[in-house]
Amino acid sequence: MIEFPKNSRRKFLRNIGFISIGFPLLSYNFGDEDSLLDQNGSFESNLNRNLRFANPVNAWLNVLEDGRVLVYSGKVELGQGIRTAVRQVAAEELELELEQVEVHLAETGVTPDEGYTAGSSSIPNSAMSVRYAAATARQKLLELASTKLNTPEEDLILINGQVKSKNSNLSLNFSEILDGTQLEMEVSKLVPLKAKSDYRYVGKSIPRMDIEKMVHGEEVYIQDLRFPGMLHARVLRPAGYQSKLINLDESGLSSEVSGIVKTVVNGRFVGVITEREYQAVKAESYLNRHSKWTPNPAFPEQKALFSHIKSIAEKPKNIKNQGDVSIEYAENQTFKATFTKPYLKHGAIGPACGIAMYDRKVLHIWSHSQGIYPMRRAIAAMLKMDEDKLHVIAVPGAGCFGHSTADDAAADAAILAMAHPGKHIRVQWSRHDENTWDPYGTAMIMELEASMNANGKIYSWKADVWSDSHSIRPDKDPATLLDTRYFEQAIPLTGRGYLGGAHRNADPYYSIPNMQVNAHYFDGPLRVSSLRSLASYTTIFSIESFMDELAEKAGKDPLAFRLAHLEDERAIAVINKIKLMCERENLKDGEGMGYSFSRYKNTSAYSACAAKVWVDKSAGTIKLKKMWAAVDVGEIINLDGIINQIEGGMLQAASWTLKEQVTFAGNEITSTDWNRYPVFRFSDIPELEVAMIDRPTEPAEGGGEVSMPPTGAAIANAVYNACGKRVYNLPITAEKILG
Missing domain, CATH: 3.30.365.10 (Aldehyde oxidase/xanthine dehydrogenase, molybdopterin binding domain)
Known part of the structure; x- marks a missing residue:
């Protein structure tokens, strides 16, 4: 049974010996899910430049008198293993065994307010904040011990909750260093971190401790x-x-x-x-x-959903203008394509x-x-x-x-x-x-138009995206909760939520001189909010399917075509890696390989995916045989944890691509069970292979959503190469293969 403390966190801290390190970050309005996650920033006084997304965390770390460390994180465990990652960075910086670090997650009045666990931000936000808090605690412990032992700091080391002299038998445990006092400090300057060459835990595969409890059927959920x-x-x-x-x-x-x-x-x-x-x-x-x-008023006809979306959309909002897409040259060829994604639960x-x-x-x-x-x-x-x-x-x-x-x-x-x-x-x-x-992931449309010169280089690119909101998460507005809309004194939902997620990754990460992106927002017929990767799954499915079409029109190899439009060495590296991983694959009749690439949010982690499928051309049925991913999340904290996330994201996206679609008829939602809303079963799961490119000197990025966007396009491209049928409207079903 889970119990809650009788004392507040503040009372708890007053009653124990500890070093408390907390650092306030930028002021934060906890509103739309990712409205701030897309903004780059830095801490005051240049603290922690490694964090790409400077969200306020106010991380707290308590060093107890017995040498154990109690870490508080406001993030929620979703299966991403944040508790393990936080334990790793804290143990690393304080030279503790993993068993000496306890992590308490997400409890009001006890842990810091870190907003939502969303946007692949747990590692760059919470874990990195704990890292700097632990480094500051280490520095202060050494400073205090140096005074007490009359020994220079450079002659002292931390080992398992004690500070010891390198040259003598002198040592102090944390209780002796604190001497009954309580210290509160703020991290206000850049503190030295442990040398990466000395890491014992970071970058390793540390198993999650909660898995065993799940297997034994204990109270986890x-x-x-x-x-x-x-x-x-x-x-x-x-x-x-x-x-x-x-x-x-x-x-x-x-x-x-x-x-x-x-x-x-x-x-x-x-x-x-x-x-x-x-x-x-x-x-x-x-x-x-x-x-x-x-x-209930009738929904639009499902077969007319996308024409209905266009009819109710607002005037387009220009998101990006680079160069001039209106300039035309006679030698350039222009190509167009339209892609759609249904509502997903x-x-x-x-x-x-x-x-x-x-x-x-x-x-x-x-x-x-x-x-x-x-x-x-x-x-x-x-x-x-x-x-x-x-x-x-x-x-x-x-x-x-x-x-x-x-x-x-x-x-x-x-x-x-x-x-x-x-x-x-x-x-x-x-x-x-x-x-x-369920607050579904919204249905979307993406229309693409591109021109290429005679050398097979993209000259101009225009994208139009139709999308509802991608986050109406609960916060100060009570109408974000269903119940408030049904009270006698009902509170209607008036806000549109986070619209910025609608055009995430809509501007390709490729070097294209002329580019325009327009967003068409609409208030659709079904309830919607945040679904894993927001719009990126749809925009990358569209872009990367279109890139394969353009490569074919140019007579180029699909991976070589992408590389010709990339300048970022890390992007090039994941594509070269996926090429190497798949180069020995032999294709039989009816089989096809497909590739895709994306950099999540165009600012975060990199991933290249490949898929191998078999298509029965007479029946239209598709068998997903294997998927590969080459991923760069910068510095890897937990190798096992990040691979698990990549694999899970690929499987969920594959299920979306080949199976899932919310259905409705008349005034009712009809996809009310697993038979009418099919998802991947164990028999559908393909072989998976993930290669991680570790970059210890780069900032650590989250990986919860990085593999989902390119997965759909890789499968779609593989299906096309297997049977010659390009499917533009998800999910890719037998009916669409034969249609």
Whole structure:
């Protein structure tokens, strides 16, 4: 069972011997998911130039008297292994064994507010901040020990929680150095880091300690969490986004379903609390049969979705103008192509879950939200409570990356816990509700036009992108939570969220003298928010498919064509690496190889991907046989962890490319289960091979999203090379191969 501390973090720190190092960074408005992640910056006084994205972290590191180190990170564990990476950098800088470092993740009032765990920012933000905090702690410990031992600092070393003299038997442990005092400092100047040549942990494959617990079925995920006397609940969802409750007859509920504790009704919000979980399931079913709702307005026809998107889009906004795309030369040839991606769901293996308990003073919430502080602000605003009266603890969920329904499940539990104080209330979503009410990744269109000269070099490039928002995550606006829109005093959602994600990677990373990018924003028919890699999956699928077409028109090898348009040596290196990895592949009849490249956000990590497929030309069926990736994330912190992320991203993107699509008809979402929303099964998983290019002198970048954008295009290019059919509209299905 997970317990929460009875004391605040500040009280906790006052009661122990420690060195506390905290450094405030740039002021941060925790709003749209990646609105600041795309801005480069640096710390005050030039602190930590290695961090590419200078997001405020206010990292805290406590050196305890027994030599152990307690690290606080505001990031959430999503399977990316951030706890292990943070432990590695802290142990490295303080010369500790890994077992001497404990990492506490994401708890309001205890850990720093690091906003959302998003945008592949955990390593460059949280881990790098801990690295500098640990380095500052090491420097201060040596300085204090030098004074106490009357020994020059250069003659002292740190070993396993002690400072020792190199030339004598003199030593002090942390308790003796602190001598009952407490030191608080800020990192305000560049501190020396440990020499990379002396690393024991960084760059190595350090296994995650939580994997064993998962294998043994221990309480790792919030879906597994249980508390003594905990009650269970379900929330009755409206018939559709805009449906209104006409009538609810709960008069026979208690006689048909045992264990009813309480029913909570507020406008269109209907929740029921029971003693056991299955009672809650039966109660929800009863209320569903005995309620009447106004019908939801009809969605546009699915086959006309993309023409509908164009009809409702705003006037285009120019994103990039480089050179002059209007200049035409007679010798240049012009080519055009249009690509589309449907709505995609997050597809969490475990449907959302939220647990809350109101002790009549503080509302305690357990959630798998990716931003516990922003969610706390939203729930506090929803309940009209002071933020400091809400205590949120992050607990991993069974998937996924992006803004899922986790925040909404937490809001459900919070509402019901306030209505029934003194008991833990667990709200478990159903698969039907998860698939229906998920904030999907938006449908998108990308139109490309390029001209090439007689030498096969791209002269001009024009891109137009149609996209809805890519983040409407909870924060100060309570309407970002579903429940607030259904209260008697409803709060409508008025903001558009983070629109910048709509054109991420829409401008190719290639050397093209004339380039223009325009974004066409629209407010679409389905609920949307952040999905892993935001627009990059669609924009790179489009760009890299088009690059293959242009290479063919120019009579060039696809990889050579890309290399001819690149100047960045690191970009060239990953392409050369993927070429080397695949050069011995022999293709049989019906098989094809495809390649692609991207630099995530055009500022972060590099990846080149390759895919090998077999296509049954008579049936149109596709078998993905193998995928490769060559990746450069700068300095590697945990080799095993980053490879796991790359492989996971490739598989998720492959599933999107070949399987996934949210469907709707009339006024209903129809892809409500795994049969109607197919995803990759174990039998679909191909062989994977990942090569990492380690660059210890470069900044460490995140890898959670780097492999997803190029994967789709590599598969599409492989399919074309296998059967001669270019598919522009995702997903790539047998019907489209034969059509």
